[in-house]
Amino acid sequence: MERDTHFILGVYDDEDVLLHAVEKVRSSGVKIHEVYSPYPVHGLEHVLGYKRSKLPIAAFLFGMLGTSLALTMQFYMMKFDWPMIIGGKDYAAFPDFVPVSFEMTVLLAAFGMVGVFLITSNLKPWAQPRIFDLRSTDDKHIMAIDIASNSSLEQEKIKEILSASGATEVNNKSFE
Amino acid sequence: MQVTSSVRQPLVTGGKTYHDVTHDVSRQVEGKPSKLWFLAFLTAVGVLALGSTALLATLWEGIGMWGLNKTVGWAWDITNFVWWVGIGHAGTLISAVLLLFRQKWRTSINRAAEAMTIFAVICAAMFPVIHMGRPWLGAYWALPLPNTFGSLWVNFNSPLLWDVFAISTYFSVSLVFWYIGLIPDFATIRDRATGMRKKIYGALSFGWDGAAKTWMRYESVSLILAGLATPLVLSVHTIVSFDFATSVIPGWHTTIFPPYFVAGAIFSGFAMVLTLMIITRKVYKLEDYITLEHIELMNIVIIITGSIVGIAYITEFFIAWYSGVEAEQYAFINRATGPYWWAYWSMMTCNVISPQLFWFKKIRTSIVATFLLSLVVNIGMWFERFVIIVTSLHRDYLPSSWAMFYPSWADVGVYLFTFGLFFTLFFLFAKFFPVINMAEVKSVLKSSSEKAHK
Numbered sequence: 006m007e008r009d010t011h012f013i014l015g016v017y018d019d020e021d022v023l024l025h026a027v028e029k030v031r032s033s034g035v036k037i038h039e040v041y042s043p044y045p046v047h048g049l050e051h052v053l054g055y056k057r058s059k060l061p062i063a064a065f066l067f068g069m070l071g072t073s074l075a076l077t078m079q080f081y082m083m084k085f086d087w088p089m090i091i092g093g094k095d096y097a098a099f100p101d102f103v104p105v106s107f108e109m110t111v112l113l114a115a116f117g118m119v120g121v122f123l124i125t126s127n128l129k130p131w132a133q134p135r136i137f138d139l140r141s142t143d144d145k146h147i148m149a150i151d152i153a154s155n156s157s158l159e160q161e162k163i164k165e166i167l168s169a170s171g172a173t174e175v176n177n178k179s180f181e
Numbered sequence: 182m183q184v185t186s187s188v189r190q191p192l193v194t195g196g197k198t199y200h201d202v203t204h205d206v207s208r209q210v211e212g213k214p215s216k217l218w219f220l221a222f223l224t225a226v227g228v229l230a231l232g233s234t235a236l237l238a239t240l241w242e243g244i245g246m247w248g249l250n251k252t253v254g255w256a257w258d259i260t261n262f263v264w265w266v267g268i269g270h271a272g273t274l275i276s277a278v279l280l281l282f283r284q285k286w287r288t289s290i291n292r293a294a295e296a297m298t299i300f301a302v303i304c305a306a307m308f309p310v311i312h313m314g315r316p317w318l319g320a321y322w323a324l325p326l327p328n329t330f331g332s333l334w335v336n337f338n339s340p341l342l343w344d345v346f347a348i349s350t351y352f353s354v355s356l357v358f359w360y361i362g363l364i365p366d367f368a369t370i371r372d373r374a375t376g377m378r379k380k381i382y383g384a385l386s387f388g389w390d391g392a393a394k395t396w397m398r399y400e401s402v403s404l405i406l407a408g409l410a411t412p413l414v415l416s417v418h419t420i421v422s423f424d425f426a427t428s429v430i431p432g433w434h435t436t437i438f439p440p441y442f443v444a445g446a447i448f449s450g451f452a453m454v455l456t457l458m459i460i461t462r463k464v465y466k467l468e469d470y471i472t473l474e475h476i477e478l479m480n481i482v483i484i485i486t487g488s489i490v491g492i493a494y495i496t497e498f499f500i501a502w503y504s505g506v507e508a509e510q511y512a513f514i515n516r517a518t519g520p521y522w523w524a525y526w527s528m529m530t531c532n533v534i535s536p537q538l539f540w541f542k543k544i545r546t547s548i549v550a551t552f553l554l555s556l557v558v559n560i561g562m563w564f565e566r567f568v569i570i571v572t573s574l575h576r577d578y579l580p581s582s583w584a585m586f587y588p589s590w591a592d593v594g595v596y597l598f599t600f601g602l603f604f605t606l607f608f609l610f611a612k613f614f615p616v617i618n619m620a621e622v623k624s625v626l627k628s629s630s631e632k633a634h635k
Contacts, residue, residue, distance in 0.1 A: 020627065040393040043199065043369065044623040050397040058401040064409075082325060082334040091338045104343040104420055108350040111413050115354045115406060119361065122402045123387070126395045128364065132388025141391050142369040144199030144623075 010180045012038065013163050014137055015148040015172035020046045023146045026170035027052040030148070033166050035158065038151040041141040060118055067117025068110045075109035076102060137178050148172070192286055192625055195469035199623050202470075206615045207370055209465050211378075214612055217464065222608045229601025235594020236311070244314050246591035252584040253574045257592040258308045259424075260566040261599065264449070265305030266348065266421055267442075267562060270414055271450025272298025273355050276362070277410035280403065286478055288621040289470040292366075293461060294454045295359040296614070300606040301453070302352045304599035309344070311595065340423035347420040351413055358406045361399070364389050365620040418446040425569065432512035432573030435500065441493035445562060448486035448532070451479050452558035457607065459552045461616060470617055473546050480545040483558065487536030490565075494533065508578065516572045520585060524568050531561020 015030075017023040023046065030037060031052070040049060083089075084097040094101070123129065141147040150163055164175045197205070214222075239246045249256055272295035279287040313319045321328055323345045325335050335342050367386035371379055389395070422438035455476065462471040501513040516525045535557045539545040544554075576583045610616070 041391040042393065042396060043203075043391060044365075044620040045396040045400050046393070046624075049393045053393055055394055055397055058398045060398055060401045061405055064405045078325065079337045082332075083337055087331055087334055091336060094338055098338055101338045104340075104416070104423075105337060105346045107412075107416060108343075108346040111354060111409050112350040115357060115409050118402060118405060119357050122361075122398055126398055128387035128389065128395075130384040130387055134388040134390040136372065136390060139372045142365070142372045142389075143203045 009151045009153040011152040012178045013150040014176045014178050015167035016174040017146040018173050022171040024048055024052055029170040035163055036154050038149040041147040043142050063121040064114045064118035068114030071110040071113030072106055075106040193470055194472050202619055202622050203369055206617045206619050210370055225601055225604035225608055228597055229605050232594050232598025232601050235591045236598045239591050248587045248589040248592050250584050252582050253586040256571050256586045257588050258312045260570055261596050262305050262308035263566040264563050265301045267446035267449045268453045269298045269301035270446035271454045273410050273414045274447055277407040280407040285625045286475055288625050289617050292618040293616050296610045298355050300603050304603050306348055340427050343420045347417045351417045366615040369619055415443055418442045430573050431508040444486045444489035448490055449559055449562035451482050452555040455479055455551055455555040476551055477545050480539045483536050484539045491533035512573055515576055521572045524564050528561055528564040528568050531557050
């Protein structure tokens with residue numbers, strides 16, 4: 006998919022106006038490229054129609070991997086590879102293996118999930134993001150409309166829809 | 182912009198707009214460091230340098246430099262370790278547990294509290310590492326690495342090894358949690374900056390653009406990290422308490438230790454957060470973000486955890502008597518009336534009596550009183566660990582080997598070193614990182630007070 010370079014931006018001041026605006030704009034048949042906000046707006050993902058994130062599943066699977074690795078490691082080392090009697094305990098002293106297994110579960114779940122998050126969201130130190138409007142990390146919500154994917158609509162019509170939905174500014178933005 | 186509630190104080194006062202939040206926090210990062218900052222930073226570096234002589238002496242000569250003897254084999258080192266780890270509990274508690282309980286007042290203090298957590302854990306981890314004597318070989322003793330002995334593995338039955346896993350997991354998960362929260366705020370600073378600063382904060386912000394999809398995943402990640410960090414934070418001090426509780430030393434061998442240590446950790450952690458935040462809000466003029474309401478709520482947490490700690494002290498004493506075990510009974514009588522009575526009663530006064538003053542609304546809403554009491558609590562919590570460790574050891578089963586512990590200059594110096602390290606890191610953080618989580622404060626700026634009206 007080729008990245009398009011010409012956008013119409015709707016600038017919103019208020020999160021509640023934004024939520025209604027997203028609904029109005031979508032119901033008028035305009036496809037929204039993405040909305041950029043300075044802070045998480047609850048319910049925005051619903052009105053934009055995004056599917057729930059699958060990150061919890063990733064966390065669970067990585068957690069299970071952590072538990073299995075920890076238990077395998079401890080039983081292998083303590084019971085099979087170099088068995089020793091310590092404090093009169095069984096070689097495979099399962100209750101003693103619980104703390105390390107718990108910690109490794111948390112460690113792998115956290116790191117695995119965060120790793121998946123960084124990769125899927127393309128977050129990395131050398132990433133060069135496309136910033137539509139510098140105020141989107143300060144105090145404005147920016148709704149970006151891709152002109153190419155809304156070619157059935159007139160640009161002026163899109164701008165009217167945005168203004169009517171409560172945008173305080175409507176701008177054009179092009180990337181090279 | 183600001184909607185006031187008749188039920189609760191607003192979380193951010195002064196009628197701040199979203200742009201004000203960005204400006205008030207970012208200007209600390211963007212401006213030239215003040216003279217006061219330089220003075221504070223140089224003092225911290227000075228303490229660090231002074232303490233490093235003791236650290237180097239310990240590494241060069243060995244732990245014989247400390248005041249330890251055959252009877253008291255654990256003293257200031259482990260006291261300082263437990264004390265720092267305890268302080269390192271508030272940050273994750275504030276950001277994880279209060280997130281799960283939907284306590285929105287956490288948003289303006291969680292950033293600095295988490296930073297404090299990370300720095301405190303670094304200071305804590307130093308002590309067991311130095312105590313190894315030859316820390317350059319420590320990886321073989323602490324981690325299950327193959328070695329030339331067979332492999333002879335580390336002992337997974339030992340609580341000291343559980344501690345290695347607990348502390349390192351806690352440190353790394355807290356660091357990740359903290360950094361994920363910092364990414365959107367670094368992006369805010371990046372978008373206000375030009376030149377070199379834009380490049381540096383651009384790299385630190387990982388190319389964050391604030392897209393709704395990314396925010397959705399971010400929220401999901403925060404919630405699960407909070408869910409993971411909550412049992413983690415409880416497990417860490419539980420396992421620290423196992424270092425003592427799984428032994429057979431009278432005074433240590435008690436099942437009450439895990440909850441008692443966790444409550445004590447939260448108690449001291451909140452006290453340290455208060456100490457630092459009261460200074461930070463004053464110096465950075467953030468009184469509208471860290472309000473009296475925040476200070477009062479933290480003081481309430483201090484009353485609760487302080488009372489739990491007080492009950493634990495009394496329960497411990499009662500159970501020692503009720504157990505009928507003479508050695509156990511003696512350990513406790515010796516704590517309260519033996520040669521270390523002054524340490525025991527300092528602990529009782531600082532930890533049990535002083536936090537009860539917060540029942541008075543005048544005291545818990547007074548900044549000066551809160552600041553002084555937060556120092557008292559931290560002194561008390563240091564004495565608690567000293568009492569538990571040294572008084573239980575110094576009179577063991579054989580009266581001929583009874584001894585006293587006297588700290589050497591190296592003991593004091595290594596403790597000073599960690600203070601220097603902690604404050605050096607904290608001042609660097611306070612200058613170069615946004616001390617308040619701007620994105621989260623913006624997200625509660627409107628909704629928190631509006632919901633209260635419905």
